[in-house]
Amino acid sequence: ELKVEQNPLFLSMQEGKNYTIYCNYSTTSDRLYWYRQDPGKSLESLFVLLSNGAVKQEGRLMASLDTKARLSTLHITAAVHDLSATYFCAVDTPGSGYALNFGKGTSLLVTP
Amino acid sequence: DGGITQSPKYLFRKEGQNVTLSCEQNLNHDAMYWYRQDPGQGLRLIYYSQIVNDFQKGDIAEGYSVSREKKESFPLTVTSAQKNPTAFYLCASNPRGPAKNIQYFGAGTRLSVL
Numbered sequence: 001e002l003k004v005e006q007n008p009l010f011l012s013m014q015e016g017k018n019y020t021i022y023c024n025y026s027t028t029s030d031r032l033y034w035y036r037q038d039p040g041k042s043l044e045s046l047f048v049l050l051s052n053g054a055v056k057q058e059g060r061l062m063a064s065l066d067t068k069a070r071l072s073t074l075h076i077t078a079a080v081h082d083l084s085a086t087y088f089c090a091v092d093t094p095g096s097g098y099a100l101n102f103g104k105g106t107s108l109l110v111t112p
Numbered sequence: 113d114g115g116i117t118q119s120p121k122y123l124f125r126k127e128g129q130n131v132t133l134s135c136e137q138n139l140n141h142d143a144m145y146w147y148r149q150d151p152g153q154g155l156r157l158i159y160y161s162q163i164v165n166d167f168q169k170g171d172i173a174e175g176y177s178v179s180r181e182k183k184e185s186f187p188l189t190v191t192s193a194q195k196n197p198t199a200f201y202l203c204a205s206n207p208r209g210p211a212k213n214i215q216y217f218g219a220g221t222r223l224s225v226l
Contacts (some may be wrong), residue, residue, distance in 0.1 A: 004154075005203045033214075038204055040222075042217045043155075043214075050213055078170055097160045097161075097162045097168060098208065102155045102156075104154045
């Protein structure tokens with residue numbers, strides 16, 4: 001059974017600080033996805049990482065993928081309040097029509 | 113504008129009632145999915161369909177049914193057999209292009225039990 005584990009599940013950080021969210025998964029996969037969800041809203045795609053060593057950056061967020069370690073990280077640089085949201089990582093499952101298997105999410109709160 | 117439309121946004125179900133959640137996409141995507149999200153949890157797969165007139169059970173299909181009569185439509189019925197239906201339901205689709213699997217999500221339907 002494919003497992004996707006994120007940590008931490010809750011994160012409160014001050015504006016201007018840096019932090020990293022970790023995503024471990026239990027099966028071989030070359031593709032990993034990061035989504036953002038605001039309260040009561042749907043999911044917004046942030047990054048699609050398609051190969052080992054992939055690194056993508058958008059604003060204050062940077063995601064990386066190490067398929068050998070089965071680990072992805074989402075690094076937050078100089079956090080601002082607008083980044084407060086829940087962040088999910090997901091791995092696709094070829095045996096289920098490439099449906100996504102999600103972690104439980106990291107609820108991020110950025111405070112002044 | 114291309115996208116995925118879910119309706120209604122909020123839905124209330126009475127005891128013993130079946131309810132149907134609509135999902136329509138105009139992205140010309142082959143694959144469509146239904147996920148359930150409970151508070152503080154990630155999404156779990158209910159059903160998926162890779163092609164018209166074909167669909168498969170996901171991890172938590174019990175108490176749900178779907179149909180895929182048209183490429184653009186993938187409705188989900190929550191039957192009376194689903195004893196704990198209160199959740200946020202998200203529909204998604206993807207084009208299944210080579211080396212790509214970017215899933216696009218609808219705005220969701222929030223289902224509650226009266």
